[in-house]
Amino acid sequence: MTAEKLAQIAKGEQETQSRLTDVVNVCVASGCLASKSDSVKQALESELADRGLSGRCQVKGVGCLGLCAKGPLVSTRSGAIYKKVNIGDAREIVDHLGREPVARLLLPTDVPFFEKQTKIVLENSGIVDPERIEDYVAADGYSALSHVLQQMTPSQVIQEITKSGLRGRGGAGYPTGLKWSTVAKSVGTQKYVICNADEGDPGAFMDRSVLESDPHRVIEGMIIGAFAVGASEGYIYIRAEYPLATRRLRVAIAQAEQLGLLGAHIGGTPFTFRIQIRVGAGAYVCGEETALIASIEGKRGTPRPRPPYPAMEGLLGQPTLINNVETYANIPPIIRHGGAWYAGIGTETSKGTKVFSLTGQIRNTGVVEVPMGVSLREMVFEIGGGIPEGRQFKAVQTGGPSGGCIPAEFLDTPVDYESLAKLGSIMGSGGMVFMDESSCMVDVAKYFMDFCMTESCGKCIPCRVGTYQMHRILTAITNMTATSADLKMLEELCDLLKHTSLCGLGQSAPNPVVSTLRSFAAEYKAHIEEHKCPAGVCSKTMGVSA
Amino acid sequence: MATYVAKPVAPSEDKRWKLVDAAMRRTGQQSRGLIETLHAVQEAFGYLDEDSLRYVAMSLRVPLSQAYGVATFYHYFTLRPSFAHACTICTGTSCHIKGSAALLTTAKRVLGLESSKVTPTGSISLLSERCIGPCALGPVVVYDGQIAAAENARELADHLRSWIAE
Numbered sequence: 054m055t056a057e058k059l060a061q062i063a064k065g066e067q068e069t070q071s072r073l074t075d076v077v078n079v080c081v082a083s084g085c086l087a088s089k090s091d092s093v094k095q096a097l098e099s100e101l102a103d104r105g106l107s108g109r110c111q112v113k114g115v116g117c118l119g120l121c122a123k124g125p126l127v128s129t130r131s132g133a134i135y136k137k138v139n140i141g142d143a144r145e146i147v148d149h150l151g152r153e154p155v156a157r158l159l160l161p162t163d164v165p166f167f168e169k170q171t172k173i174v175l176e177n178s179g180i181v182d183p184e185r186i187e188d189y190v191a192a193d194g195y196s197a198l199s200h201v202l203q204q205m206t207p208s209q210v211i212q213e214i215t216k217s218g219l220r221g222r223g224g225a226g227y228p229t230g231l232k233w234s235t236v237a238k239s240v241g242t243q244k245y246v247i248c249n250a251d252e253g254d255p256g257a258f259m260d261r262s263v264l265e266s267d268p269h270r271v272i273e274g275m276i277i278g279a280f281a282v283g284a285s286e287g288y289i290y291i292r293a294e295y296p297l298a299t300r301r302l303r304v305a306i307a308q309a310e311q312l313g314l315l316g317a318h319i320g321g322t323p324f325t326f327r328i329q330i331r332v333g334a335g336a337y338v339c340g341e342e343t344a345l346i347a348s349i350e351g352k353r354g355t356p357r358p359r360p361p362y363p364a365m366e367g368l369l370g371q372p373t374l375i376n377n378v379e380t381y382a383n384i385p386p387i388i389r390h391g392g393a394w395y396a397g398i399g400t401e402t403s404k405g406t407k408v409f410s411l412t413g414q415i416r417n418t419g420v421v422e423v424p425m426g427v428s429l430r431e432m433v434f435e436i437g438g439g440i441p442e443g444r445q446f447k448a449v450q451t452g453g454p455s456g457g458c459i460p461a462e463f464l465d466t467p468v469d470y471e472s473l474a475k476l477g478s479i480m481g482s483g484g485m486v487f488m489d490e491s492s493c494m495v496d497v498a499k500y501f502m503d504f505c506m507t508e509s510c511g512k513c514i515p516c517r518v519g520t521y522q523m524h525r526i527l528t529a530i531t532n533m534t535a536t537s538a539d540l541k542m543l544e545e546l547c548d549l550l551k552h553t554s555l556c557g558l559g560q561s562a563p564n565p566v567v568s569t570l571r572s573f574a575a576e577y578k579a580h581i582e583e584h585k586c587p588a589g590v591c592s593k594t595m596g597v598s599a
Numbered sequence: 600m601a602t603y604v605a606k607p608v609a610p611s612e613d614k615r616w617k618l619v620d621a622a623m624r625r626t627g628q629q630s631r632g633l634i635e636t637l638h639a640v641q642e643a644f645g646y647l648d649e650d651s652l653r654y655v656a657m658s659l660r661v662p663l664s665q666a667y668g669v670a671t672f673y674h675y676f677t678l679r680p681s682f683a684h685a686c687t688i689c690t691g692t693s694c695h696i697k698g699s700a701a702l703l704t705t706a707k708r709v710l711g712l713e714s715s716k717v718t719p720t721g722s723i724s725l726l727s728e729r730c731i732g733p734c735a736l737g738p739v740v741v742y743d744g745q746i747a748a749a750e751n752a753r754e755l756a757d758h759l760r761s762w763i764a765e
Contacts, residue, residue: 084733087746121735255691255730293638293675294731334634334673337729351633352665353672369631410734412693418735450692486692500695504729510672
């Protein structure tokens with residue numbers, strides 16, 4: 054695969070598309086598929102076929118258009134987005150092609166949900182067909198790889214990534230350039246590149262959306278990473294709960310192999326790189342990098358102490374670069390536009406954009422990409438569209454079971470790694486769950502503790518026994534049978550787990566409890582002293598199994 | 600000293616073992632292919648039984664205890680046969696906020712289940728899963744692999760009753 058060949062494919066594809074009078078894009082990511090977007094796509098296709106327009110107008114399956122709550126979503130070349138489309142609407146949509154859009158179905162795009170977004174990772178989502186490499190190439194795809202192979206040395210690539218200020222998007226925010234240079238410097242007979250697609254935080258689905266919408270972007274990022282650190286083998290570890298994303302990745306890898314973008318002598322250079330997929334088997338702890346590596350090795354997914362870090366001793370004891378899906382997805386645009394361009398977006402310490410999934414009690418549930426540093430208030434009331442049914446905003450939970458609940462008084466906090474950490478929460482992978490006054494914060498804390506208790510791998514005692522004990526106390530509180538001594542014990546356990554657990558799961562398991570104790574102490578008190586739940590969620594009769 | 604170990608014989612004449620063998624060959628017949636191989640067994644047979652675990656462990660030369668350990672560590676693997684119908688209720692954060700706990704209670708009541716996950720006749724299984732991804736549509740219920748969005752208790756009860764009536 055040479056640059057000329059790529060340009061040829063891009064040109065051919067662009068010409069084919071310019072010959073079409075119109076294109077109807079139908080979202081075929083999991084969200085819209087669940088509301089039967091595939092049958093909408095078929096209906097549109099047969100409507101066009103009936104009118105003999107099949108050759109001139111294409112119905113294209115594309116990735117996520119963002120506003121999953123209003124699915125199935127359909128868009129046309131003119132930029133109109135239609136919401137909640139069903140089979141019966143196909144005729145009307147085709148009728149209005151090339152004319153003014155169907156007002157009845159139109160989703161306004163001049164609203165903050167769309168206007169406040171800056172799309173870098175999601176620039177192709179909802180535009181390219183995730184199952185056709187030609188479409189990705191036509192959208193400048195693999196041009197970053199081609200540039201890297203022909204005009205850059207590995208150390209120049211790492212310099213560019215360092216200059217961009219990109220930090221790991223999996224949650225911890227470790228500087229990506231620094232990680233890459235550590236792996237590049239490590240000595241080993243064989244180096245590996247791993248993509249962590251084990252997106253386990255409940256309520257987080259950004260990575261699924263990226264993989265289902267634009268899988269080639271992640272693959273391109275991995276190949277560039279492998280070139281930079283000197284790796285020849287790569288793995289994508291994806292959770293078994295994402296069958297569609299897995300299938301699209303397999304298709305994408307096969308297509309890239311066919312074009313010689315993966316395999317031996319990529320782009321006519323000595324550089325060789327192959328990617329294999331490893332499907333997880335349902336263990337949240339495998340999102341932790343050492344546990345993930347153990348799982349790829351065919352073992353139980355239990356973490357081990359670090360150091361040595363995977364950058365020195367990772368998969369099969371060899372230096373291993375392990376990054377999250379979104380981190381790799383940021384690489385091609387950084388190479389294309391330069392590190393300085395990327396560093397110009399975001400805040401002082403958190404550069405670029407971040408993809409978030411908005412869920413819970415919020416109007417605009419879906420996937421958004423915003424520059425780092427937007428305030429939580431903008432996320433809730435502008436991009437998120439506010440809390441439905443006239444209820445009051447109570448808290449936003451970020452970072453999944455490792456994160457915390459942020460109350461209304463901190464809504465003006467900017468969304469970046471440091472600010473969220475200061476509030477006792479974390480950026481995490483990007484799940485944001487919004488809650489209104491109908492949510493009981495003790496119940497929420499119990500929910501997350503139940504999660505951590507179930508998902509604890511059992512290797513270290515603080516996590517295995519501590520999460521059980523904390524869950525027991527939280528259950529007692531929600532059953533109105535706890536005493537103030539229990540509360541004191543709960544606080545002690547928070548401290549103990551944080552400081553003595555082996556891995557991130559146990560260390561951060563107390564976060565939801567700590568953050569709710571800090572901001573919603575009155576609710577705990579009401580359960581313990583007055584035996585009542587202010588939100589009306591908990592009752593004495595709920596029982597232990599609830 | 601390397602000792603020669605004869606290749607173990609598949610537990611039965613069943614053609615599906617060829618799929619399992621192919622999976623092991625793909626990962627180079629190495630112990631690190633254990634999880635991939637167990638996926639292949641479960642895909643072919645629906646579950647992992649003792650025979651299959653013994654066969655895979657011997658073929659990949661991992662201790663049976665390790666194969667059993669892996670099979671029980673991961674939630675995705677099951678050691679018992681599958682059921683006529685499976686209902687999975689998502690209990691991820693978003694679905695929890697939107698009331699999946701009540702759906703679970705309803706499902707247990709309709710199916711007459713207390714804590715056990717399979718109906719007495721063994722035909723319907725009820726599972727809860729932490730987040731299956733389409734959070735915007737919650738609370739989400741999966742009927743035999745088909746995702747149903749924004750379920751309410753009545754829809755759920757009707758669906759389950761239609762299975763019971765079969």
